[in-house]
Amino acid sequence: MTLPEADRKQGWTEDDDVSLTGLIENNRDKILAVAAEEFEAKGFAGARIDEIARRSGVNKQLIYHYFGSKRVLHSAVMEHVTARALEVARDDVDQPYLKYVLNVTAASFSRIRNRLYRYWLWEAVEGSDLTDVARHDERRAHYAQRVAQIHRAQRSGEINPSLDARFLHLAVVALASFPHMAPQIASLITGLEPDDPEFREGQQAFVEHLVRALAPPSP
Numbered sequence: 001m002t003l004p005e006a007d008r009k010q011g012w013t014e015d016d017d018v019s020l021t022g023l024i025e026n027n028r029d030k031i032l033a034v035a036a037e038e039f040e041a042k043g044f045a046g047a048r049i050d051e052i053a054r055r056s057g058v059n060k061q062l063i064y065h066y067f068g069s070k071r072v073l074h075s076a077v078m079e080h081v082t083a084r085a086l087e088v089a090r091d092d093v094d095q096p097y098l099k100y101v102l103n104v105t106a107a108s109f110s111r112i113r114n115r116l117y118r119y120w121l122w123e124a125v126e127g128s129d130l131t132d133v134a135r136h137d138e139r140r141a142h143y144a145q146r147v148a149q150i151h152r153a154q155r156s157g158e159i160n161p162s163l164d165a166r167f168l169h170l171a172v173v174a175l176a177s178f179p180h181m182a183p184q185i186a187s188l189i190t191g192l193e194p195d196d197p198e199f200r201e202g203q204q205a206f207v208e209h210l211v212r213a214l215a216p217p218s219p
Contacts, residue, residue, distance in 0.1 A: 001003060008038070010144055012171055027056070027058055027062060027066075027068050030057070030058070031052065031053075031056045031066060031067075031073070032076060033056075033081065033198050034055045035052050035074070035076075035077050036077045036081070038051060038052050039074055039077055039078075039119075039122065039207060040115055040118050040119060040122075043122040043126055044070070044074050044126050045070075045126065047070075047074075048063070049063055049064075049097075051072075052073075053204055065068055075134070077102065078133075078134035080122070080132050081092060081115075081116065081119050081134070082135045082138075082139065083159045085116055086135065086138055086139065087136070089142055090142070092168075093142075096158065097152075097153045097155065097158070098153065098159070098211045098214065099143050099147075100146075100149070101207060101213060102204075102207060102208065102209070104172065105172075105175060105176045105203060105204060105207045107176075108176040108180060109180075109194075109195075109200055114155045117177045117180045117181050118145050118181070120177065124217065143169065146163045147166055150163075150165035151165050151170055157216060157217065158215065159213075159216070160214060160215065160216045161216065163214070171181060175203075175207070180194055181194075
């Protein structure tokens with residue numbers, strides 16, 4: 001299976017396609033693999049231990065033996081997904097921020113990124129506490145690194161220093177993820193489905209213009 005070029009630019013490899021579902025070497029891995037798919041598709045409330053057990057080819061008792069509860073199983077899946085996402089993201093924090101912007105929006109159309117965005121959506125819908133998310137402190141530190149990237153670009157003259165770096169990065173994350181988290185809104189606004197090649201081309205063209213517009217105004 002060959003990954004799109006955008007995935008490779010972001011540091012994903014063919015092995016990462018199974019990293020979110022796990023290499024099935026034993027029953028625990030098999031349960032995690034199926035649970036990842038079920039939670040992605042149905043969220044915590046909609047996923048059923050009975051169905052995870054059936055698809056895994058194990059009984060419910062074995063799931064409870066390994067994980068204790070549905071909540072712990074869900075946490076294990078989220079920890080795995082988030083840890084891998086952070087590992088990949090750390091690989092490019094030293095690159096120019098504007099290059100990152102181009103790459104992350106192109107990579108947003110990949111199957112792997114779409115899966116990650118769906119987990120984010122379920123996390124937002126079902127989370128009861130903004131601090132009660134998988135690897136909260138690590139994720140916050142990662143976003144702080146992205147903001148620091150912008151500050152460096154502002155000091156070097158690549159990005160307009162009058163822009164608030166925090167909200168600029170929030171806008172970039174939203175631009176990459178929102179069409180896949182709420183495709184109906186993207187379609188209502190643009191008249192195109194997010195998986196339509198024309199949408200992808202249009203978004204990337206917009207991002208290229210945006211990157212140029214982020215530069216400081218000419219004296």
